[in-house]
Amino acid sequence: MLNIKNLHVKLEEEDKVILKGVDLNIGAGEVHAIMGPNGSGKSTLSYVLAGRDGYEVTDGSASLDGVDLLDMDPEDRAAAGLFLAFQYPVEIPGVGNMTFLRTAANAQRKARGEEELSAAAFLKLVRAKAASLQIDAEMLKRPVNVGFSGGEKKRNEILQMAVLEPKMCILDETDSGLDVDAMKLVAEGVNALRSAGRSFLIITHYQRLLDHIKPDFVHIMADGKIIKTDGPDLALEVENNGYADLLAEVA
């Protein structure tokens, strides 16, 4: 599904290289986790895949189902099935949550040549998915993320994911700032979306999320590269011992 080969990325404004040759392959239906020390480039990787400005790719490639991602505008990547759940979701005053969702969903459908959903059909669809995330009608009417608590913002990201039905979902520290119950709710939301045609890349610092969303593979990223890949036990190892040993191995 997602193939990243030897990706080198630097900041546009400065001569700072963040990704120094990332190789990563995610197959359909797989759940991968990325952990690593702060500053290792995890968030940068997610932003580069989503198409945020401010980064320059100096080498390497990234493709989604064989299509070159890096050449596409952010909205085209979304229509192609990529979704990034942000670590810090932005507020959009005056724009109702439902309006935002409908505009996004229909924009993607239009781009794919599919029929747009009517307001009534869409409402039904959203209500069903919102209920399981404990997002009530009132929250759907509020402006996007305005005044939302940390937990509400993250649940809202998962709601968007559920409504837009992407095939490659990147979760950037979705568990940061969440209490245990909120985290469980988010994990349940993600698990409900797991399917053979959908893959996940979960960026996290903590094992506890991975207790609930069991990954197939765990990668450790440090200093702009993936230094180790293994099964779920790797995360437990890091949780218990920290990164020092792993970094020493590579050095």
Add this chain to the structure above:
Amino acid sequence: MKIDTVDVVREGVDADTVAAVRTVGERYKYGFESDIETEYAPKGLNEDIVRLISSKNEEPEWLLDWRLAAYRRWVNLTEPTWAMVHYPAIDFQDQYYYAQPKSMAVRPKSLDEVDPELLRTYEKLGIPLKEQALLAGVEAPEGERRVAVDAVFDSVSLGTTFKEELAKAGVIFCPISEAVRDHPELVKKYLGTVVPASDNYYATLNSAVFSDGSFVYIPEGVRCPMELSTYFRINAQNTGQFERTLIIAEKGSYVSYLEGCTAPMRDENQLHAAVVELIIHEDAEIKYSTVQNWYPGDENGKGGIYNFVTKRADCRGDRAKVMWTQVETGSAITWKYPSCILRGDGSQGEFYSIAIANNMQQADTGTKMIHLGKNTRSRIVSKGISAGKAQNTYRGLVSMHPKAKNSRNYTQCDSLLIGDQCGAHTVPYIECRNNSSRIEHEATTSKVDDDQLFYCRSRGMDEEEAVALVVNGFCKEVLQSLPMEFAMEAQKLVAISLEGSVG
């Protein structure tokens, strides 16, 4: 994702998006010219021209005298310069003050007699003139919804729809030139009583040379059976358009009035100096909505309409209400302050405005709420959007007079900046001369965030959709106060005016 380097103009803005703003000037889709043979009065302004205009309209002596008095006053006045707008000096003698489509030399008795080319222009602009037509783009769920339309082409009213039906309700809706002939006592009673000829430079000029406009009279207790609308189109070159609108709502009556304006794209600037007077009696209500889309000039500031307008409502009776709603997206220079004189006890004034300035546009606009009576209320919601190199100024006055006990005002004045070369300014004046009034003023300034746009784009919306969504959210409160027909047009207009202006 760009592989090559992108210049960053400032944090959150890149040169690409700033360059994209410049294409907006090409998108004014009303910029076509109509090939109509036009009859012009000789250029320049003097007493003879004033007399000519008066005679073209077949006006009575008293009105000619009124005009001449205004003209003689105007000659001794100097243009005000306190507004935050800069433009090359206007040569008032280098203009035509009257232009009429030749086919209108003998006024047609009905729309069927009007030059089809003229009607085609309106059709092109999406304004249907035929009797059973709906205002373009409108389909109300309740069934057919009709809007009476008065079409003004250059200085001349082409005709008004639904007149017979309105007449049945006792409503008078006709060009002001016709009202002078058919209802002189009404015109004489009210003309110039809200905006006297001495009010300001442009009102004085308008009083001398106004050519046409709409006249509305709603009798006591009548709720006007349909919305009334006037559509102004400037076509002739180098011609000033000076229309005059007068609306009178008798006791307990109600009317909703819509005003739309467009003009062709030209290299020279054109002057538009209008005067609108509203008189609202006891328990009556007027809702006045404007969607102004005059040609704003190109991206270098060449051409465009100079829009100097005096609009004022006089809430003469107790519990009289007025609501001004405007969406200003065009004209090179805008100078207008729709105001309310809250004379009657318990009267209310509301002002909702979206003013968009892009490229080289300059806008100095706002409102005046003059509280004279007790328990009067006013509400101001102003949304200014600046993009390109535009300058947008909100200038407002809230004045509570000594006798205006328990009066209240709420003002919310928000500015949105797109890009790094535009400006937003706020000049609020608050005068309170009694100790039981309450005045609240809130102001915010924000910019359209790159992060917000990226968030929207990452969900599938393209850049323009994203800007439109964010800006619509910003303007929501005002858009919701527009009559349905206008709300849809306004939403589209907001998106078009800001096409490419991401920042």
